[in-house]
Amino acid sequence: MNQTDYFLKFKNLSPDIHDYQKANGYSGLKNALTLAPDLVVEKIEKAWLLGRGGAGFPTAIKWKASTGKTPSYIVCNADEGEPGTFKDRFIMTHSPHMMIEGMIIAAYAVKATKGYIYIRGEYPEIAINLENSLLEAEEAGFLGKNIAEGFSFTIDIIKGGGSYVVGDETALLNSLMGNRGIPWSKPPFPAKKGLWGQPTFINNVETLACVSLILQNGYDWFRSIGTPESPGPKLYCISGKVTNPGVYEAPMGTTVKDLITMAGGVIGTLKAIQIGGTAGPIYTSEALDFHLDFTSMNSKGGILGSGAIVVMNTDTSMAEVLEVEMRFFAEESCGKCFPCRYGTRQLSFMANNIVLGKGKREFLELMAETADIMQGSSFCPFGKSVEMPVKSILNNFSGELQALIRQNDYIREVQI
Amino acid sequence: MISLTIDKTTIQVIEGTSVLDAAKQSGVDIPTLCRHEDLTPLGTCGMCMVDIDGCKDLQRACITEAAEGMQVQTNTPQLRKLRRGLLELVLATHPDDCLQCIKHGSCELQKLADRFEIRTLRYDKYTRGLPLDRTAAGIIRDMNKCIGCGRCVTVCHEVQSVKAIDFMDRGSDTIISPGYGVSMGSSVCVNCGQCVVYCPTGALYEKEMIDEVWAALDNPKKVVVAQVAPAVRVALGEEFGMEPGSLVIGKIFSALRSLGIDYIFDTNFSADLTILEEGTELLERISSGGTLPLITSCSPGWIKFGETYFPELLDHVSTCKSPQQMLGTIIKTYFAETHNIDPENIVSLSIMPCTAKKFEAARPEMQDSGFRDVDYVLTTRELARMIRQAGLQFDSMKDEKPDPVLSQYTGAATIFGASGGVMEAAIRSAYELKTQKTLGSLDFTNLRGIEGIKKASVDIEGTEIRVAVSNGLSNARTLLDIVVEAKKRGEMPFHFIEIMACRGGCIGGGGQPLENTLAKRAQRIEGLYAEDKNLPIRKSHENAEVLGLYKEFLQKPGSEISHRLLHTHYTAR
Numbered sequence: 004m005n006q007t008d009y010f011l012k013f014k015n016l017s018p019d020i021h022d023y024q025k026a027n028g029y030s031g032l033k034n035a036l037t038l039a040p041d042l043v044v045e046k047i048e049k050a051w052l053l054g055r056g057g058a059g060f061p062t063a064i065k066w067k068a069s070t071g072k073t074p075s076y077i078v079c080n081a082d083e084g085e086p087g088t089f090k091d092r093f094i095m096t097h098s099p100h101m102m103i104e105g106m107i108i109a110a111y112a113v114k115a116t117k118g119y120i121y122i123r124g125e126y127p128e129i130a131i132n133l134e135n136s137l138l139e140a141e142e143a144g145f146l147g148k149n150i151a152e153g154f155s156f157t158i159d160i161i162k163g164g165g166s167y168v169v170g171d172e173t174a175l176l177n178s179l180m181g182n183r184g185i186p187w188s189k190p191p192f193p194a195k196k197g198l199w200g201q202p203t204f205i206n207n208v209e210t211l212a213c214v215s216l217i218l219q220n221g222y223d224w225f226r227s228i229g230t231p232e233s234p235g236p237k238l239y240c241i242s243g244k245v246t247n248p249g250v251y252e253a254p255m256g257t258t259v260k261d262l263i264t265m266a267g268g269v270i271g272t273l274k275a276i277q278i279g280g281t282a283g284p285i286y287t288s289e290a291l292d293f294h295l296d297f298t299s300m301n302s303k304g305g306i307l308g309s310g311a312i313v314v315m316n317t318d319t320s321m322a323e324v325l326e327v328e329m330r331f332f333a334e335e336s337c338g339k340c341f342p343c344r345y346g347t348r349q350l351s352f353m354a355n356n357i358v359l360g361k362g363k364r365e366f367l368e369l370m371a372e373t374a375d376i377m378q379g380s381s382f383c384p385f386g387k388s389v390e391m392p393v394k395s396i397l398n399n400f401s402g403e404l405q406a407l408i409r410q411n412d413y414i415r416e417v418q419i
Numbered sequence: 420m421i422s423l424t425i426d427k428t429t430i431q432v433i434e435g436t437s438v439l440d441a442a443k444q445s446g447v448d449i450p451t452l453c454r455h456e457d458l459t460p461l462g463t464c465g466m467c468m469v470d471i472d473g474c475k476d477l478q479r480a481c482i483t484e485a486a487e488g489m490q491v492q493t494n495t496p497q498l499r500k501l502r503r504g505l506l507e508l509v510l511a512t513h514p515d516d517c518l519q520c521i522k523h524g525s526c527e528l529q530k531l532a533d534r535f536e537i538r539t540l541r542y543d544k545y546t547r548g549l550p551l552d553r554t555a556a557g558i559i560r561d562m563n564k565c566i567g568c569g570r571c572v573t574v575c576h577e578v579q580s581v582k583a584i585d586f587m588d589r590g591s592d593t594i595i596s597p598g599y600g601v602s603m604g605s606s607v608c609v610n611c612g613q614c615v616v617y618c619p620t621g622a623l624y625e626k627e628m629i630d631e632v633w634a635a636l637d638n639p640k641k642v643v644v645a646q647v648a649p650a651v652r653v654a655l656g657e658e659f660g661m662e663p664g665s666l667v668i669g670k671i672f673s674a675l676r677s678l679g680i681d682y683i684f685d686t687n688f689s690a691d692l693t694i695l696e697e698g699t700e701l702l703e704r705i706s707s708g709g710t711l712p713l714i715t716s717c718s719p720g721w722i723k724f725g726e727t728y729f730p731e732l733l734d735h736v737s738t739c740k741s742p743q744q745m746l747g748t749i750i751k752t753y754f755a756e757t758h759n760i761d762p763e764n765i766v767s768l769s770i771m772p773c774t775a776k777k778f779e780a781a782r783p784e785m786q787d788s789g790f791r792d793v794d795y796v797l798t799t800r801e802l803a804r805m806i807r808q809a810g811l812q813f814d815s816m817k818d819e820k821p822d823p824v825l826s827q828y829t830g831a832a833t834i835f836g837a838s839g840g841v842m843e844a845a846i847r848s849a850y851e852l853k854t855q856k857t858l859g860s861l862d863f864t865n866l867r868g869i870e871g872i873k874k875a876s877v878d879i880e881g882t883e884i885r886v887a888v889s890n891g892l893s894n895a896r897t898l899l900d901i902v903v904e905a906k907k908r909g910e911m912p913f914h915f916i917e918i919m920a921c922r923g924g925c926i927g928g929g930g931q932p933l934e935n936t937l938a939k940r941a942q943r944i945e946g947l948y949a950e951d952k953n954l955p956i957r958k959s960h961e962n963a964e965v966l967g968l969y970k971e972f973l974q975k976p977g978s979e980i981s982h983r984l985l986h987t988h989y990t991a992r
Contacts (some may be wrong), residue, residue, distance in 0.1 A: 166589065183586060188462055188482050324797030338593025339588065341452075341464045344567065345508035348591030352543045369541055376504040379477050379497065387476070 006265065007228065007236040009216055011252045013098035018132065020139040023100040029145060031094035031218030035108045036151040043112040044069075047214060050222035051234050056080055056170070056207030057280065058298035058384075059233070060215070065204060068194035069113035069223040075202035077115040078211055079106055079211055080175060084167040085280040086331065087311035090238035091208035093250045094315065095122075095129045098212070099136040102255060103158065105211030107145055108218055110156045113204050118158040121179055124165045133160055167335035168385050172205040173273070174337065185339040186383040209238055230253030233296035233307075234419065241266040243314035257294040262312060264294065271316035275400070279308025279354045281387030285315075305391070321400040322358050322407050328392050329354040343386030346377040350393065357404060360411040371397050423489040432485050433673035439467055439480035442463055450502060450531050451508070453568035454481040455617055457937045459577060461569045465505055466531070469493050477501075503535050511542035512591075513620075514563050520621040527619035528566060532641060546943030547594075554604025556781050557626055557774030558612055559845035565622035566767045567593055571614035579894035581724060583608035596643050603662070605728050605992075611892070611920045612774030612929015613718035620887065621725075625774050625930055628795045629805055635766040635795070636679045642712050642962055643766045644682040644754070645675050646746045646825075649690060650772035650925035651799050652915025653946030657932040659813040663939040664946030668819025671770075674806050676819060682754070687771065688830030689746035690835040690844070692968070693717065694959035696985055697739045697841075698849045699976035705882070709735045711858040712887075712902060715841050717741045719779035720920025722989065729899050730991030735916075738986040740792075742835065743769050743776055744785055746825065747792030748984045753972045754825060762790045769793050770802050772836070772928035787984050809915055825894050830861075830950070830957030837922035837944040838890035839866035839873055842917040846877055846886070848960045861957050868946065869923045872898055874913075886915045891922040 016022040023029070023407055035043045048063030071077070079102060083091040094102055096240055106118050123129050140146045148155045161179055168174045169184040176197055178184035197203020206214075212237055217225050226234045233255040239262055242248045244269025253262065259276060263269060276290045277283055284305045286293075300307040315324065333351035338344045350373055353366040370393055378390035397404070420431045423441060432447040437460065442449050452464040460481040467480040472490035480491075486877045492498070510532060517523050552560040562720075567586070572595060575581050583606045587596045595605035597973070615623045635641045637898040652668035661667065668685075675683050701713050716722060716737040726734060740748070747767045755762040769776065779785070780793040797805070806813050820826075831847050834840030843863045850858055865875050866886075871894035876885045889898045904913045923940035926947065951957060959965070973981050 036511060185586075188479070333590050336590040338567070338589045338591070339463055341466075341505055341509060341567075344591055344593055345512060348545075349508060349511065349542050352545075365541070372500075373508075376501050376508070379501045380468045380479075380505060382462055382465070382479075 005254055005261075006391060007252050007254060009236050009252065010094060010212065010238055010321065011100070011250070012099065013101070016097070018097055018099050018136065020100055020136070022141055023098060028100055028215075029104055029143070031215045032104050032107050032145060035111055035218050036154070036233055038113060040112050043218070044224050047112070047217060050217045050225040052210065052213050052217060052225070053233055053297055054207055055209035055213065055237070055309075057306070058275070059307060062206060062210055065194060065206075066109070066113050068192065069202060069204070071114045072202050073114070073116060075113065075115045076204070077106055077110045077113065078175065078179065078198070078205045079118065079120045080170065080205050081120050081126075081205050082163050082170050082175060083126075083208070083309075084123055084170050084328065085309045085311060087277070087313045088240050088280055088309040090250050090310060092126060092129065093134060093238065094208050094212050095126070099133055101212040101215050102208050103140050105206075105214035106158060107150065107156055108214050109204065109211060109397065111151070111154055113202075115204065116156060118156060119160060119165060119179060120160045121175055122160060123163045124226065127162070130162055146248060152183070157243055166337065168337040170382070171275055171385060173382050174383070175205065176203060179264070183337075185337045194392060196270060230296050230298070232298040237295070237310055239295065239310045239312060240313045241255040241314065243353045244270045244316040244318070245314050246270060256294045256299065258291070258310065259293050259295060260291040263291070264315060269296045269314055269316060271318060273314065273316045273323065273409070274319055275315040275393070277313040277315070278311070279306040280311045281328060281414050282306070282391060283311070283383070284391045285295070285307050285399065286395065287399050321396055321403050322354070325393070325396050325404070326351075326354040326358045332389050340380070340382035340386060342377045342380045343382070343389075346386070347389065348371050349373055357408060360414070362404075362408040364405070364408055366408070395417055421485050421487050423485050423490045423491065426493055429682050436485045437481055438469060438471070438478070438483045438485050438489070438491055441485040442469075442480060442491070443628075444912060448507075448533065449480050449493055451481060452531065452566060452619055455570055457615065457696055458573045458670065459572055460937060461573060463569050463728060466502055468498060468501060469775055470495050496891055503537065506532055506535055506537050507540055507542055509566055510537060510838060511540055511544050511545075512546070512780045513566065514546055520878065521624045522621035523643070525805055526621060545717050549795070552603045552606065553626065554602040555610055555626070556604070556617060556778035557610035557776070558603060558608070559624055559626050560595070561604055561622050561624075562594055564619055564620050565595055567595060568619060569595070570619065571595060571618040571623060574613045574617050578891050578893055578894045579609075579611060579613055579657070579920070581609055581611070584614065609720040609892070610775040610778040610921065611725040613921060615774060615929050616931070616935045617934065625798050625800065626777060627801055628777070628797060629801050630797050632768060632797060632805070635768070640764055642681045642760050642764055643679070643768055644684065645680045645768045645770060646684045646686045646689070646743065646750075647671055647675075647770045648686045648772055648836065648925065649833050649947065650931070650943065651652065651770050651802070652833075653836070653928060653943045653950075654772065654931050655799050655803060657939070658800065659743060661814060664944075664949075664951050666946055667813075669820075670813055670816040672821050674811055675815045676807060678809055680768070684746060684825040685821050685828055686742045686746055687827050687832035687835070688964060689742040689749065690768040690832035691829055691959035691962040691965045692745055692985070693739055693742050694831060694848050695842050695965065695969075695976040697737050698845050700739065701845065702849060702853060703916060703977065705884075710896070711911055712916050713737055715917045717835065717841055718724070718775070718925070719773070719916060720775040721895060721918045723778065723992070724895065724920065725775035726851075726992045728896065728944045729903070732899060732902065733734065733991060735987045736966055736989055737990065740785075740985055740987045741772065741779060743796075744779065744792045745985050746782070746988070747785075748788050749825060749968070751790045752984060753968065757824075759981035762788065762989070763951065765790070766795065767791070767793045768795045768797065770797050770799065772799050772925050772931045774929035775924060776930075784987060790953055790971070799932055800930060803932065820908060824964055824967075827962055828956040829959055829962050830952070831959040832962075834951050836925045837867065837947050838887045838919050839863075839917065840924065840947070841963065842886055842888050844865050844959055845915065847958045849877055850877065851958065852960055867944070869944065871922075884915065885913045886917070887913045888917045890919040890924050892920050895920075906954070973977060
């Protein structure tokens, strides 16, 4: 099994700046500062770093939109709200400087003057520790005025208000500016008009940590790990019915089976696996052979997403899974657009009734149709993504759902 | 120009046109519940999804710009299914009381449900069970009927900058509410009613007073005296299938008489009266070094806005009551005296294009005669309902005259209904009264039109008088911010400012016939200026009845009795 420990090695080190520097930390920034900003972007492009937040968009292409207009901003998306995802928490707890270094490099590359770490409100202790890390970086001269000639950069921490949708970049920016956390339609892309109408570059915590690694070790090193289309190491979060749930690090393209083995194997008999977060499809054991990278997962009609893998065994009721998922979406929808605002509520209502034994046979078809409407007309990826879990449960586990509905029909008949 | 193809029709549109507008130009009406031609599109409803070649996902036609060579499909099986599904989802949250709804027949949701043949609902029907918010003086909110399109929020924030309402909560609990969930009556809402104008459903509507007015008409002890605002006469016809801008004042007088109103007067009369009072106030402030710029006080939406957001400028606001309140007072004093009627028995009724006028009439200080200046305010739409209830064939009614003494009016008065009209009327009179010369041209065309902020300067005997006009409260905010900044530097950018709360002026008020689009407002404005042009007298100070009122009762503009009855004061909020 092919494990890596570029991130995981920090588990046994303290998060302070000295330990990080001993482990080659901030050498990436020093390397970057010897180059012109364009060349830094070029290195990231050659490394073909894909955004680790979930969409897998090439980071360098985002950065290339920089025109040097001031002020411009770097935002670190640390609003890790995806259920079953806790990799950014690992980085921010054990190697916060890896992320901070990446942010400073990013700021240098896109000529940004100010950075914001938008951290989810549910991580209050991490936010406090991050403040310390920022002070350490400032004392060491990596943040503040004149980090290099003509390059000054500071970072502020903003705590989120606790909405899942704010993981979407435009919704995050709205929230950061103090507005309602609802998305806006792109264009304008944040790189053109973001915070307060100025160019803004948003990257996930893990993406920025990868930026540090690339500048420390070179793009050839990065591309030697993982697959040609999705290079580099990746943090995976395994939870559910496995012996040792947690964060695991492996090259992009590792199979699901290998990761489950790393986590000590399935408890009981495997029934279902959800890959990519709540918005990802729920597969049967066929998924064991899937390769976990952006390209392979997309070719299976799924997503790599944040790299969350939730394992379910035969003790799990799929009707309950459906209900929990739909309730989650109904509660977390921002309510901006009709399909998501009203669709999630009806999906949640139907799933809830199926679990309560009040399900109707026509619900299954209506749920699929509702998911189609949401996929077709939701404003942002949140509403569109509901289709994947709904459809995959309906397709892969329809027998179980129908049996439950039929059984309850039968019970009602007997009671009369 | 850009060339694109919509359902096999290739058309040319100007750059920046949305796909939805381009489709309209090619003859295809793409359904929408949230887009309105006058407002920034929000893209909330998803009804306008279209299929564009080369795009992976369906796109919202309202927020997608037409591009060269674009191939758009607007009527595919997938889209039809999606639109019906979306309508079902919305209808599942919407009460089924269409027959009792004030918007029955004009509701956009109802029209789309009909167009897409929604005959059954497969979804769980759920209602919110919220109480009506009747706390605002002019507007009722029924959030059970709100579909959450956000048009009211857009108009309240972007066009009016009042910011009384916004989205609250999230997911399917999302609702539109005044800040912090307070009631509409205790919010900063100015009752302008623009949210009512743009609401596609029956969630927002005027607080009706029709029943109270019928009761007054049925009561033999009561003498019902009505006045009609300038903007009503070029809009009411729309309710009966006539073109916007058609002048129907003669028919209105006739209809009011048929409804049983005892005396019919015209707010235009008191508009002329206002010009004499306000013009005198302006000339006095200029000659005596009083507080300038002077700001008009006719628009009650603006008054509450000013009291809320610009309390430091309240000294600048003219102390003159609005024409509605002036005529109301005169009816309860001079009219009551000369006709020997106990003011107690007079019901003073006004027909207004405006929901904020209901608020103004209810202001506690508006009873200088000891009686309420105005008892009931009906909007243009409410009058139309009364006319229909009485079975009157409005469009074929004969023109009639109002009752004498408080109804003669000049062209200067009738243009009060359009943005810039008060200013133009004031200049016509101020110039001639000050210089004792006759104006060559009475048309100040650069003050006319729907443009948000208009500026001009007039030379009166060597003194340059700088004036500014704004309509739409966000434009008022812009203009007043300039004044506040200039004041800090000790400068005075203008002598006189006219502010109207609604875009285009009163003709675009919250009580006007629906649809009340900017395009229709422009036609109504034309109607008013056409009447001005055709009237024999076009200057307020030449109104014989107004001059007669001064001679018999008020003595002179700005007199002690004028100040007691026709002027008011403001309260910072």
